[in-house]
Structures are given as structure tokens and as C-alpha cells.
Amino acid sequence: MHTLLPTSIVGSLPKPSWLSQPETLWSPWKLDGDALTEGTRDALRIAAHEQSRRGIDVISDGEQTRQHFVTTFIEHLSGVDFENRETVRIRNRYDASVPTVVGTVSREHPVFVADAQFLRQQTDQPIKWALPGPMTMIDTLSDQHYKSREKLAFEFARILNQEAKELEAAGVDVIQFDEPAFNVFFDDVKDWGVAALERAAEGLRAETVVHICYGYGIKANTDWKATLGSQWRQYEQSFPLLQRSSIDTISLESQNSHVPMDLIELIRGKKVMLGAIDVASDVVETPQQVADTLRRALEFVDADKLVASTNCGMAPLRRDVALGKLSALSAGAALLRDELSSAAC
Ligand SMILES: [Zn+2]
Numbered sequence: 001m002h003t004l005l006p007t008s009i010v011g012s013l014p015k016p017s018w019l020s021q022p023e024t025l026w027s028p029w030k031l032d033g034d035a036l037t038e039g040t041r042d043a044l045r046i047a048a049h050e051q052s053r054r055g056i057d058v059i060s061d062g063e064q065t066r067q068h069f070v071t072t073f074i075e076h077l078s079g080v081d082f083e084n085r086e087t088v089r090i091r092n093r094y095d096a097s098v099p100t101v102v103g104t105v106s107r108e109h110p111v112f113v114a115d116a117q118f119l120r121q122q123t124d125q126p127i128k129w130a131l132p133g134p135m136t137m138i139d140t141l142s143d144q145h146y147k148s149r150e151k152l153a154f155e156f157a158r159i160l161n162q163e164a165k166e167l168e169a170a171g172v173d174v175i176q177f178d179e180p181a182f183n184v185f186f187d188d189v190k191d192w193g194v195a196a197l198e199r200a201a202e203g204l205r206a207e208t209v210v211h212i213c214y215g216y217g218i219k220a221n222t223d224w225k226a227t228l229g230s231q232w233r234q235y236e237q238s239f240p241l242l243q244r245s246s247i248d249t250i251s252l253e254s255q256n257s258h259v260p261m262d263l264i265e266l267i268r269g270k271k272v273m274l275g276a277i278d279v280a281s282d283v284v285e286t287p288q289q290v291a292d293t294l295r296r297a298l299e300f301v302d303a304d305k306l307v308a309s310t311n312c313g314m315a316p317l318r319r320d321v322a323l324g325k326l327s328a329l330s331a332g333a334a335l336l337r338d339e340l341s342s343a344a345c
Pocket residue numbers: 010180211212213214215216311312313
């Protein structure tokens with residue numbers, strides 16, 4: 001792995017069209033039973049291979065074995081009734097029909113551990129696995145049992161910690177928790193959100209990441225972003241708390257967003273996974289654009305703490321576009337790496 005400016009994607013990649021409908025979230029599988037297991041593994045293998053050959057340093061599964069980054073994890077837990085659905089507002093932004101928590105939540109079997117073992121077999125490079133964060137999980141459910149967002153979040157944190165420890169034992173080097181809800185529920189973040197996240201990451205030797213973003217490039221999110229004004233200062237709420245937390249790395253979006261770069265100063269000392277690839281646009285960045293975005297961050301983060309990444313997952317993108325963006329990311333990081341090493345000579 002490059003010691004300077006390593007590259008890593010946030011998580012998802014588009015799935016092959018033989019596996020599920022492209023450019024669609026929650027797209028149903030086109031296979032089932034053993035064929036589905038085999039198909040998702042083949043897709044995972046392709047995702048790992050494409051990242052590797054396009055110069056990505058820390059390899060993800062591309063979320064090829066999951067339908068959705070939050071729902072698929074919850075589907076494997078007991079205490080949640082998927083038949084009994086209610087329409088709720090997700091992150092105060094769009095309505096979705098969600099399952100109901102009807103009893104004590106627990107994880108009776110590992111969820112992604114076998115998939116992570118499979119990814120481990122595909123590459124000798126470091127691997128990263130993403131899990132939903134506790135607050136983002138509770139935001140996609142209707143709770144009829146705990147009647148407390150905080151209590152349910154800590155239950156999920158306990159479950160996530162079990163899963164994370166098994167992922168670590170399976171050889172996962174970096175464990176990421178996706179918490180887009182941290183950009184919305186600021187009081188909860190302060191009162192218990194960061195504490196629940198730390199509970200999920202408790203005792204891990206693997207590097208830990210929290211990914212906080214403005215969401216996939218889907219209409220509900222782009223409409224919301226249009227209301228946020230010329231400066232997106234949401235990170236200002238969570239960053240000081242995360243700076244004092246036990247989490248190693250903060251993943252944020254930057255490319256084509258209105259996030260003022262100087263907000264990164266608030267997490268000084270942490271590793272920063274900077275989104276230098278816009279996932280809401282079909283335009284593939286040039287390596288120069290990627291390098292420019294990363295270079296602007298260097299005013300606020302030490303070079304040895306900067307990881308070049310995407311703004312968010314790329315699941316809804318066209319496959320050729322997403323693959324082009326992988327290449328642009330690594331080429332852009334390489335440009336800046338060369339610049340920094342020649343400046344040091
Ligand atoms: Zn994201």
C-alpha cells in the first residue's frame with residue numbers, strides 16, 4: 001500500500017446487470033438460492049479485481065452481496081418484523097416503508113463474515129468492510145418495542161460490535177460505520193450518537209472509520225442539498241465530538257459539494273478520508289481535479305493522515321462511469337503523491 005495518500009472507496013459499486021437492475025437502489029435480485037450466492041460472490045470478485053487493477057489501495061467488497069447498506073444488515077437480525085411495515089420519514093427527507101422493531105433485537109448469526117472471508121481470499125491488499133452506524137439504523141425503522149431512539153441505538157451498537165469483531169477475525173483491516181444520520185440529528189449526535197458509535201467500535205484492533213455524507217446521488221438527496229445554501233456546515237456539529245472520540249478516521253464528502261474545506265481543521269489529529277470523487281454526477285473527474293481537491297485539504301490535514309476517497313457509495317451510477325471514477329481517483333492521488341515526493345527531495 002502507498003504510505004502516502006492511499007486510496008479507498010467509501011463502499012458500494014454498481015452491480016452487474018445480470019445480478020440486479022442497474023442504477024436503482026433497493027433493486028431486487030435477478031437470481032435466487034444457490035445461484036444468488038454464487039452470483040453475488042462473482043460480482044464481489046469482479047469488484048475487488050477492478051479496484052485492484054485500477055490502483056485502489058484498500059479494497060472493499062463493493063457491497064455486491066447486499067441490496068442496501070442498512071436494510072440488508074437489519075434483515076439478518078431478530079426482533080424486527082419485515083411484514084409489519086410503516087411509512088416513516090428517512091433523515092427528515094423522504095418517505096419510505098420501513099420494518100418495525102417488535103421485540104428484543106439480536107444477531108443470531110454472523111451477517112457478512114462469510115462474505116468478508118471470501119473478499120480476504122481475493123486479494124493480499126488491505127481490505128475494508130462497511131457496516132451501517134447505530135443512528136442510521138434506527139432512522140430506517142419504526143420502533144414499537146424500545147420506544148427510545150437511544151436505547152435501540154445502543155442495542156444495535158452492541159450487535160454491530162459483535163459483527164465487527166468477527167469481521168476483524170476474518171482478516172478485515174479497516175471497519176467503517178456509515179452514519180449519514182450524523183449530518184441531520186445534531187442533538188442526538190451530541191447526546192448519545194457518538195457514544196453509541198464508540199460502543200460499536202469498542203475493543204477493535206482494526207482501524208475504524210466513520211463515514212458521514214450527504215447521501216447517494218438520488219433525487220431526494222440532491223433536492224435536499226439544494227436547500228442547504230452556499231456553505232454546508234453540517235460537519236461543524238459532529239466533527240469536534242469525533243475529534244475527541246476513539247474513532248480513527250473520518251470520511252467526508254468534498255468534491256463538488258459546498259462543504260468548506262477548513263472544517264477539516266476541527267478533526268485535526270484524525271485520519272481524513274476525503275471524498276474527491278462526486279457520486280452524484282456521471283462526469284468522470286480528471287486526475288488533475290482529484291489532485292486539486294486533495295491538495296486543498298492539505299492545508300488542514302497532514303499528508304500522512306489523508307486518504308483519497310469517494311464522496312459516498314457509487315451503487316446508483318452507471319457501471320462504466322463508476323469504474324472510470326476508480327481510475328481517476330488513483331491517478332489523481334498518484335499525481336499529488338509525485339508532487340509531494342519531488343517537493344521533499
Ligand atoms: Zn455516504
